[in-house]
Amino acid sequence: MACKFISNEDITLWLEALAKDHVVFVPVDDCGSVTFRPLAEGRKPVLDRVPVRSPKEAVFPQNETLLLYKYEKDLEDPEHSTVRIKETLPKERAVVFGTRPCGARGMTVFDRVFDNERIRDPYYATRRENTLFITLACNKVESTCFCHEVGSGPADTAGSDVLLTPVQGGYTAEAVTERGGQMLEASVFADGGNKCAEAEEVKKATREMLGEAHDYSDAPEKLLAVFDDDEFWEEQAAGCISCGACTYLCPTCYCFNITDEATGTTGKRLRTWDTCMSFQYTLEGSGHNPRSTKAKRLKNRVNHKFSYYPDTYEKNIACCGCGRCIKSCPASVDIRAIVKAAQARGAKKESK
Ligand code: SF4
Ligand code: SF4
Structure with a gap:
């Protein structure tokens, strides 16, 4: 260069x-x-x-308009209606x-x-x-x-x-x-x-x-080994208050929600940041929630960054080590410490 x-x-x-x-x-x-x-x-x-x-x-962006739409009904032919869409690239x-x-x-x-x-x-x-x-x-x-x-x-x-x-x-x-x-x-x-x-x-x-770097290369398999260890995840999530600061400040978190805002027959489709640390994130229309506890949500967040993403994208960890989530968490939940603890606990389970 x-x-x-x-x-x-x-x-x-x-x-x-x-x-x-x-x-x-x-x-x-x-x-x-x-x-x-x-x-x-x-x-x-x-x-x-x-x-x-x-x-x-x-x-x-935290909020962006994806498209504008207008619904039109043909009054001469009431069964005929049109939705005009304008993309807002x-x-x-x-x-x-x-x-x-x-x-x-x-x-x-x-x-x-x-x-x-x-x-x-x-x-x-x-x-x-x-x-x-x-x-x-x-x-x-x-x-x-x-x-x-x-x-x-x-x-x-x-x-x-x-x-x-x-x-x-x-x-x-x-x-x-x-x-x-x-x-x-x-x-x-x-x-x-x-x-x-x-x-x-x-x-x-x-x-x-x-200083020296800790080795996270076996994190995906060790996280898998503690996947069903509810006691471990409850301990790790004990202080979490589900505020979502960790995800909003994270340079690698990309979850979003899509909503439509309508005024009469016109409206817009919005994309807005979402957070997997929120109860509503996986709340289904039936009322069932597969991640109903903060322990389950934290488990998902940590696994996504250190296990699921590396498994999908050639071992690349979806964390850049910036420490923003650690600094800004009101409960000082430390993602490094959680993965290290999972590595140690997973290794112990495997040796039994
Ligand atoms: S910033 Fe801390 S308290 Fe807030 S959701 Fe993330 S881990 Fe939980
Ligand atoms: S340390 Fe990793 S998980 Fe935490 S905010 Fe930075 S990139 Fe995100």
Whole structure:
């Protein structure tokens, strides 16, 4: 990857130039927590704190209109009616600036589900195609970070178009994709020179801060071994209050609900984020609920990330190790600890 350099001052110029023909999402302080918002006057990007919210909403909005419809009845021929449908595919081009590698990697978990050989979700695929990710490598770590344990790392490029690394006076910039390379042709970039070696040192030092990586490779089989161990799952879920924060903040959670909103003979179809941690998520029309307890719901969430998804998608874990769910959970439910406990308990069961 060719390495270039951009100064702290020129970052602002670059963002302003990008904002001429893109919606540029930047991390900003919103009531004390860092979240992505479109660049606007007076909104200063916060680059020294990890965003609490993930960047997924730039590509997979919390609420989106999928289509508009109008029902028409022919009064001359009352048995004849028509429903006109207008698809509302997103058109705008966007840039997500300053996401961390874990957030960008989360998009690769979405890609396998929403845009594959069998299924192409046109809303997701169009936004993904029209959105560029400029990612900021980490130069410090938090106690909840475990990206290095799930196949990622503090300078991971998966899901990104450009990787920036903080160095003295600015950032080095490396193109990850062809589109990223085109972005780095802007005049604000200089040759990286000796800044590139400094960036490599930053990456190495940050990786070392994370220490040794726990091995989750046998998690799918061990989770299967404790699948029917109700006592284990009840213990793990004891503190959970089913608030759903873990799923809404997670860069890899992609569950959604579809609802229609009608006003007279017109209406719209909406897609809205959903959470598998909610009682209503699997509540059937009959009143039966296959995941009636929070223990069953937590079991599903953990298994989905560390067992079902890897089984379906070539051993890729559907967790990027960002730690958002751990930090934001009011009960401090720790997904790492649950999988490790399942690995230990599963191994014990297998040895009996
Ligand atoms: S954030 Fe914590 S308390 Fe809320 S649903 Fe998730 S695990 Fe349960
Ligand atoms: S499960 Fe938790 S640690 Fe893993 S990607 Fe989601 S929020 Fe991050």
